[in-house]
Amino acid sequence: MKASRVWIFAVVAVLGLLLLAPASEAGKGFDDKEVRVGQFGPLTGPAAPWGAVLRGSALRFQLVNDEGGIHGRKIKYFMRDDQYNPAQTVTVIKELVENQDIFAIVGGVAGAGSIAAKDYLTKNKIIWIGPTASARELVFPQTPYLFCLTPLYEDEASIMTKYLVETAKMKKIALMYQNDSYGQAGLAGMRQRLAKYKMKAVAEIPVEPTERDLASHIMKIKNAGPEAVILWVAPTTAVISLKTAATIGFKPQWAGGTPLADYPMMHKISGGLWEGVINTSYVEPPDSSLPVVVKYREAQKKYMPEERWGLFFMGGLLVADPLIDALKKAGKKLSLEAVLKQLNSAKNYKTIGPTINWSKNQHQGVDSAMIWKCGPGGKTMVMQGWTQNELATWKKK
Amino acid sequence: MIGQLIIEGLAIGACYGLFAIAVVIIYKTSEVVNFAQGEMAMLSTFIAFHILNYYHYPFWLAFILTMAFAILLGVLIEFLFLRPAKHPSLLGLIVITLGAEMLLMGLAGWKWGAEQKEFVVPMSYQVTHEPFQGMIINDWAIAVFVTSALVMVLLFLFFKYTKLGIAMRATQQNKHAAKIMGIRVERVFSIAWGFSSLIGTIAAMFFASRSTLDPGFMLEPFLRAFAAAVLGGLMSIPGVFIGGELLGLIENFFGYVWPEWKPIVAFAVIVLVLCFRPSGLFAKHYVKKV
Numbered sequence: 001m002k003a004s005r006v007w008i009f010a011v012v013a014v015l016g017l018l019l020l021a022p023a024s025e026a027g028k029g030f031d032d033k034e035v036r037v038g039q040f041g042p043l044t045g046p047a048a049p050w051g052a053v054l055r056g057s058a059l060r061f062q063l064v065n066d067e068g069g070i071h072g073r074k075i076k077y078f079m080r081d082d083q084y085n086p087a088q089t090v091t092v093i094k095e096l097v098e099n100q101d102i103f104a105i106v107g108g109v110a111g112a113g114s115i116a117a118k119d120y121l122t123k124n125k126i127i128w129i130g131p132t133a134s135a136r137e138l139v140f141p142q143t144p145y146l147f148c149l150t151p152l153y154e155d156e157a158s159i160m161t162k163y164l165v166e167t168a169k170m171k172k173i174a175l176m177y178q179n180d181s182y183g184q185a186g187l188a189g190m191r192q193r194l195a196k197y198k199m200k201a202v203a204e205i206p207v208e209p210t211e212r213d214l215a216s217h218i219m220k221i222k223n224a225g226p227e228a229v230i231l232w233v234a235p236t237t238a239v240i241s242l243k244t245a246a247t248i249g250f251k252p253q254w255a256g257g258t259p260l261a262d263y264p265m266m267h268k269i270s271g272g273l274w275e276g277v278i279n280t281s282y283v284e285p286p287d288s289s290l291p292v293v294v295k296y297r298e299a300q301k302k303y304m305p306e307e308r309w310g311l312f313f314m315g316g317l318l319v320a321d322p323l324i325d326a327l328k329k330a331g332k333k334l335s336l337e338a339v340l341k342q343l344n345s346a347k348n349y350k351t352i353g354p355t356i357n358w359s360k361n362q363h364q365g366v367d368s369a370m371i372w373k374c375g376p377g378g379k380t381m382v383m384q385g386w387t388q389n390e391l392a393t394w395k396k397k
Numbered sequence: 398m399i400g401q402l403i404i405e406g407l408a409i410g411a412c413y414g415l416f417a418i419a420v421v422i423i424y425k426t427s428e429v430v431n432f433a434q435g436e437m438a439m440l441s442t443f444i445a446f447h448i449l450n451y452y453h454y455p456f457w458l459a460f461i462l463t464m465a466f467a468i469l470l471g472v473l474i475e476f477l478f479l480r481p482a483k484h485p486s487l488l489g490l491i492v493i494t495l496g497a498e499m500l501l502m503g504l505a506g507w508k509w510g511a512e513q514k515e516f517v518v519p520m521s522y523q524v525t526h527e528p529f530q531g532m533i534i535n536d537w538a539i540a541v542f543v544t545s546a547l548v549m550v551l552l553f554l555f556f557k558y559t560k561l562g563i564a565m566r567a568t569q570q571n572k573h574a575a576k577i578m579g580i581r582v583e584r585v586f587s588i589a590w591g592f593s594s595l596i597g598t599i600a601a602m603f604f605a606s607r608s609t610l611d612p613g614f615m616l617e618p619f620l621r622a623f624a625a626a627v628l629g630g631l632m633s634i635p636g637v638f639i640g641g642e643l644l645g646l647i648e649n650f651f652g653y654v655w656p657e658w659k660p661i662v663a664f665a666v667i668v669l670v671l672c673f674r675p676s677g678l679f680a681k682h683y684v685k686k687v
Contacts, residue, residue: 048511216652
């Protein structure tokens with residue numbers, strides 16, 4: 001009796017292991033019929049609006065597959081929900097690598113989660129293009145497999161400060177920044193730019209992302225008398241800041257980065273207070289007449305009419321483009337090395353974002369952002385085209 | 398500047414105080430800290446949002462319907478989640494409220510999504526008055542002060558002069574004796590949950606109109622309100638309200654001078670009060686006789 005139980009246990013265990021094992025040819029991430037690509041991000045939970053990035057990439061891969069795929073191979077795309085929780089990010093990435101045998105990751109909407117995943121993906125030689133967290137510690141030290149296509153937060157802040165001082169002719173700048181690596185990068189970028197003009201911010205106020213009462217922060221900034229206030233915070237904090245300022249009659253020129261540039265949303269949740277706010281952005285305006293933007297916009301209407309055509313959705317298309325391009329150029333004889341070779345030689349590559357330049361020694365491919373202004377009803381107004389941060393420290397390496 | 402800090406501190410403090418009262422009403426009757434308090438208020442505020450934006454009812458009608466929903470929600474949670482627990486320990490009941498919190502948050506996320514929404518009340522923060530030079534007060538803050546005062550007076554009258562209020566106090570003091578005296582203790586618990594949910598929802602509507610409405614928007618105010626309740630004394634309704642006001646003032650002055658330390662003030666207050674005056678500043682020290 002005991003022996004038969006042991007046998008049953010052994011058979012169940014072996015079957016279980018077989019079921020858990022990767023279903024496809026291990027370790028390559030592709031075969032003759034498909035290339036497996038993954039992405040992670042918050043599809044549910046408090047940060048779910050950013051999950052539009054994942055669906056934007058889905059649309060891009062659907063377009064490629066409808067056109068017949070790439071050299072006979074279709075893109076098999078896996079979306080995984082990490083709820084913007086770094087612990088879950090690592091879990092879902094392991095599942096993508098070990099169970100789904102992915103070839104590459106595009107995008108990836110996470111902050112600390114992305115940084116936690118970097119070493120694991122490098123160790124497993126997974127190509128990773130366009131993590132949306134534009135943090136310095138994600139890009140540097142450089143790995144052979146990670147390619148960035150958004151400007152660093154510090155570059156965005158530097159470009160915004162340049163616009164405020166040189167174009168808007170403002171001399172008194174204040175900053176309210178989230179007390180984490182995102183906010184600190186904004187602070188570094190603003191300081192870098194102001195130092196060039198031998199200026200200093202009139203106020204630099206840190207704020208925790210969970211804070212719901214910002215009266216003391218805003219009053220401190222108001223008393224410093226700034227002409228412009230740069231917000232390097234999350235959307236909710238930004239809205240509370242503007243509402244609080246409205247209660248005490250404080251009306252500076254507000255400014256922010258790409259995370260606050262989803263104008264229809266920001267205009268709506270701020271009750272219209274967002275009108276007049278200026279932002280940096282690393283995608284073309286949603287209503288752009290560039291042929292590639294028009295093509296994607298029409299595809300969204302056709303394939304995903306329930307989605308809102310906006311900044312985050314466009315971000316998903318943006319991060320998928322370079323992989324598709326590299327797969328095409330790599331030819332029918334696909335390999336990790338062939339795709340890396342193509343990515344490492346990307347020169348002046350551009351679709352719906354800034355121009356990308358990657359080389360073997362430089363995987364931070366972007367140093368530019370646009371300047372937008374929120375118009376009536378959340379309409380996007382382009383104030384300044386693609387602007388480089390000529391002070392970017394990483395370029396001097 | 399100081400005057401403005403006082404106004405802002407008192408206004409947000411009144412919101413903390415109001416929400417802390419909601420926490421304390423349940424704690425007073427059943428000694429349970431309801432961790433689902435914030436999410437109950439959040440869900441009811443979403444109901445108000447839904448009525449206003451999808452049915453386009455006038456605000457005051459939406460407000461009345463929401464209050465009815467809030468009471469029902471409180472009663473239902475007590476009836477469906479807490480009452481079925483067989484011989485529950487206090488810790489067990491608290492864990493049940495944590496489960497209810499997650500359930501309600503998931504429900505709101507599923508129904509309305511995680512994207513932030515604007516919640517508008519007629520008393521706008523954008524309509525400002527300057528009674529004295531440099532002291533600006535807005536309609537939202539005035540509404541918070543008036544509502545808080547009204548709630549305090551009504552609660553005082555309710556607990557002092559109504560049969561139900563006296564029954565609730567009796568249940569809090571001695572559940573078994575109250576039962577012997579013919580008080581239907583379970584019903585009192587349900588009503589306390591309903592009341593608490595109603596007051597919490599009023600506070601949540603004020604919070605939502607000054608920030609944004611999303612499934613997680615009451616997490617932080619709940620922690621602040623809990624700190625206010627500990628500061629004032631978990632057994633004293635006027636005490637917790639004053640605790641809320643004190644917390645609002647302390648946070649605003651502290652936040653003005655050292656913004657980076659502002660988030661920890663509430664928790665430092667909890668620790669200090671628990672060390673030096675465990676019953677809170679305004680509650681009578683409770684000694685259990687053996």
